[in-house]
Amino acid sequence: MKYSFDHLKQLIPTSIIEPEFFTFITQAPIAIALFDRQMRYLAASSCWLKEYHLEDKNPIGYLQEQILPSLSQLWHQGYQSCLVGMNFQSAAERLIHDDGSEDWIKCFFQPWYNSQHQIAGAVVFTEVITEKKFLQAQLKASETKNQAILKVITDIVLIIDYKKQQIKIIPTNQASFSQKRVNLINQTISKFYSKTTSKKFWQLVNQALTTRKNVSFEYSVSEEETQQCFTANISPLSKDTVIWVARDISSLKQIEQALSLEQELARVTLQSIADAVITTDANGKVNNLNPMAEQLTGWTEEEAYGLNITEVFQLVDEKTKKPLTKTLELVLKQEQTVCLSTDTVLITRDGSEYAIEDSAAPIYNYQGDVIGMVIIFHDVTGSRQLTRQLSWQARHDPLTGLYNRLEFERQAQQTIIAAQQEDSHHILCYLDLDQFKLVNDTCGHAAGDELLRQVTNLMQRRVRTTDVLARLGGDEFALLLYHCSLTEGEKIANTLRELIKNFRFTWQKNSFTIGVSIGLVTIDRNSTNLNQVLSAADATCYAAKQKGRNCIQVYAPEECNLSQQQGDLPWINRLNQALAENRFCLYWQNIAPVSDRSQRKHYEILLRLIDETGAIILPGAFIPAAERYNLMPTIDRWVINTFFKLYEQCCQKESNSDNIYTINLSATTINQGELCQFLKEQFSLYTISPNNICFEITETTAIANLTQATQLIQELKQLGCYFALDDFGSGISSLTYLKNLPVDYLKIDGSFIKNITNDPIDRATVEAFNRISHVMKIKTIAEFVENEDILASLKELEIDYAQGYGIAKPIPLSFACT
Known part of the structure; x- marks a missing residue:
């Protein structure tokens, strides 16, 4: 028959009556010893001797402190209790053996009485709890570890007993974070008991228990007029219980929704904007074209997908018609953002041409690697034509089509610089029509405009292709004769004078004879600046008109009347x-x-x-x-x-x-x-x-x-x-x-x-x-x-x-x- 520790303690009498008691002590199946009032061994069980490593010693007759000195303090306290008739139970104590090994023991002291009913000593029971202590330490460490883990876990963790339909909350950080989190847990649990949702939730729990596999799903609860979203994972623990781990993914859902919205916004924007947009991968293969890009290139997105960008987006120089392929290569190879030149033309799939302006830039991933490029371009055919038209208008007279004063002065300035640097010789003629005002006043401005156009045609037939003929304003013209001597310049001027003199202008029933006064000025290395040349030409023309009109006057600085005309200029x-x-x-x-x-x-x-x-x-x-x-x-x-x-x-x-x-x-x-x-x-x-x-x-x-x-x-x-x-x-x-x-x-x-x-x-x-x-x-x-x-x-x-x-x-x- 085996006895437990507590059962054997009940068998020990409080006083020594029978000699067999000593035999009981020595043969007891537990660690037990009998001591007198001086704490001297009277008897000890074999288990006692074994657990205290006393098999090779006979402790009978020796004091306890001689045998187990490391327990002297514990024994003194227990023995004092026994001497006054009280039982004493110690806490776990460390026992150090002679060989240095250690054990953890627990002692129980009980007084015993002699035949005269006097306290004769103590009966001491001990229990070695080293293994138990070790397991307790492991358990505590495990609990501490689990508590640390639970402390940082932000998930909702529930232990669910399917059979009893009970739910236990594991106190994670999520559970103790705030009242809002507590509300979310309560709402989660309420779904297990709600009439509308409980069936679904318990079915999921049963599925995990039946299949012995994890079950994952998403659910949502309401909190302060907002929807909180969770992802839940149910894992079987035992036959009837599962662990429920739910993570708040509301922020993730918001990000996903924002990302989805941004993607949709980007898609709608690309579909709606007036600019054409093409994207490629890192190898220059087409990924996407928006509708405007489809319209301008002639390719649909489906047809263009996977083609090389140079096949879909064919660029040439507007003037030379040479392909422009290196521009896009810079984007992917050298990771540069580039803009096309102002003379770029897009050749469409059917061979049509569009003047375009664009920019291309590399696309990077979050690691900074180039994963493709984006090309944004738009049709500027109309604006480029308008720009050219405005440029032409800025340099030309709209009535006659000749250069205007601004352009003539620019070219005259370049001619003066060339004459100074190259020691070249040129002639500037200043022409003022005679009797133009008479035509204008008699027949109106329409007649005057037509006269100017016809006179322009006359002069254009007689000037050299290298020369510059311009209308300065009103009835005044200027002619720049490049690399021309004064003698040759006079001949050309006289030809123009005779041509205009012999010309008869007819308007309705009126016929007019006009003339032209011409002033000639030489442009050479001695010419100082544009103002000096133009002033001299103007004054010379004025002098020609003063001579009687329809005359030619060559500039001579020494002539008084010309100097007087130039004297007006400082004013x-x-x-x-x-x-x-x-x-x-x-x-x-x-x-x-x-x-x-x-x-x-x-x-x-x-x-x-x-x-x-x-x-x-x-x-x-x-x-x-x-x-x-x-x-x-x-x-x-x-x-x-x-x-x-x-x-x-x-x-x-x-x-x-x-x-x-x-x-x-x-x-x-x-x-x-x-x-x-x-x-x-x-x-x-x-x-x-x-x-x-x-x-x-x-x-x-x-x-x-x-x-x-x-x-x-x-x-x-x-x-x-x-x-x-x-x-x-x-x-x-x-x-x-x-x-x-x-x-x-x-x-x-x-x-x-x-x-x-x-x-x-x-x-x-x-x-x-x-x-x-x-x-x-x-x-x-x-x-x-x-x-x-x-x-x-x-x-x-x-x-x-x-x-x-x-x-x-x-x-x-x-x-x-x-």
């Missing part, structure tokens, strides 16, 4: 600078009534220039240059705007409200046709009445621009302004034209006035002008009234107004503001 810069720096100023001069002092007061507004030193320059010094180089419209507008502004500041007193202020207008301003609109804007800006303003043009200007002058006078009078005709009598047909000009004032030319007291013819002429004017309801103003004698004669002739130094000198208009 251009000075006038432009004066306008920019506001260095013009206004004067006024009184125009006094001769007899009737009740007449309205008159003042003429005069222009002066303040030069760089502060000196006052009279208009006679700069007006010719301003007229010649078309600056007068700008100057006239400056005068009008400045006077209106000063009038508002200084002159609009009640005493001045009835005054008339006369402002001069140039011929170029009259011909522009925009003055009336400008004046309307100025009258709206400033508090000045049109009834206070009189505009003045010279008789020569009016006759030379009769149609425009008549129209302008009528428009200004409709605004309420007055009009005066200046220098009357200087023209040969004054009285004839006077009937057609609805002016209010006639200013008799000073050449008749200054000798009126000595020359009876001048007096008679002035008298005639005055009478005719009064018949036409026109008031007269005499200029150059320098003394009282002249004024007395004017009174006798009943002239209305007088102007001159004998009446009043011009004074700065700014004095009116002081």
Whole structure:
């Protein structure tokens, strides 16, 4: 019969009654020993001797501390308990044997009594628990390891008993992470018991138990109005239990959805964008074409897939038609992003051509390796044609098709540089048509345009193919004769002059003979710059026109008249600078009534220039240059705007409200046709009445621009302004034209006035002008009234107004503001 440790302890009597007790101790199947009060061995079982390695020793009669000194402290504590009649059970203690080996033991002390019922000693039971201790240590280590693993696991782990329909939660980090995670676990578990989902879940558990294989699936639960997605894995543990591991894949699902959305967006974008897109693999084989790429190349994506990119995307140089294959090779071989040249053409599958612009770039994977390339291109056939057209228009005159001034000046500049560097010789001809204005005014602009086109055709037939013929503007042309001597240049110029002279232009029922004035300038190593050459050519042409028109003039710097023409040129810069720096100023001069002092007061507004030193320059010094180089419209507008502004500041007193202020207008301003609109804007800006303003043009200007002058006078009078005709009598047909000009004032030319007291013819002429004017309801103003004698004669002739130094000198208009 085998006895357990606890059963044998119950068999030991509390006192020694029978001698057989000693026999029981020695033969007990467990480690047991009997000790007296001094802790001296009285008896010990063979198991005791074995477990304490005492087989070769006889401990009977020896003290315990002599036999097992390493347990002296434990035994002392247990023995003290026994001596006072108490049982004692020790914790696990380490026992070190004589050979150095170790064991773990557990001891139980129980007092025993003699026949006199006195405590005689102790019965000690021991149990070696070394193996148990080892297993406990392993278990604890395993538990610690599992706890560490569970601590970092973010999955939901459940132990499910299929038979009992019970679920146990394993406390992973997921379970203890937050209340939100706890809610997710509760919702997961609730699915096992939900009427709608429990059947499916328990079927999955049963499947894992039946097949003894893992079962995987996905499910979702709701959390704060959002769907949380999980992937679950069910693995069998035993006959009736499984382990359920669920991982939150919501973030992964969101990434997958975002990726799917991005892919769809990219697909839709590629399908929709106006650019064509082709992608290839690392070997240059086509992967994808979007619809626009299919349209431009003529290949469908299915047909092009796997073909070499050079077969689908055939590029050639637009000018040379040579294939452009190396460009795309750079993308894959040298990993470069490249752009095509501006002259690239795509040859489609059917041989059609598209002008394209594109860029190609390598495609990299996440490791930085090239896995293909993407080519983005678009059709620029229309824009390239438009660019060429605009480029042509920027360099050509649209009316005649000749080079324009800008392009001519560029080529002339290159010719000057070449002449300086190569010591070459060239000729520049400046041509100005004669009588062109007559055709324009008589038959209209359409006739003038046609005349220019026909003259262009005439000249193009006679110039060399190497030469440059250009229209500079209006009726002015220029001809650049490359590598040409002056003698040869004169011959060519004379040929053109004769050709144009003998040409008759017919428009409707009108026939015209025109001419051309030509100025020749040499371009050689002595030519300094473009401005000098063009100025010389312009001045030379002007001199040819002054000689009687239809003439040729060769530039000679020593000739005075040419130098004088060139003298106008510095004024251009000075006038432009004066306008920019506001260095013009206004004067006024009184125009006094001769007899009737009740007449309205008159003042003429005069222009002066303040030069760089502060000196006052009279208009006679700069007006010719301003007229010649078309600056007068700008100057006239400056005068009008400045006077209106000063009038508002200084002159609009009640005493001045009835005054008339006369402002001069140039011929170029009259011909522009925009003055009336400008004046309307100025009258709206400033508090000045049109009834206070009189505009003045010279008789020569009016006759030379009769149609425009008549129209302008009528428009200004409709605004309420007055009009005066200046220098009357200087023209040969004054009285004839006077009937057609609805002016209010006639200013008799000073050449008749200054000798009126000595020359009876001048007096008679002035008298005639005055009478005719009064018949036409026109008031007269005499200029150059320098003394009282002249004024007395004017009174006798009943002239209305007088102007001159004998009446009043011009004074700065700014004095009116002081």
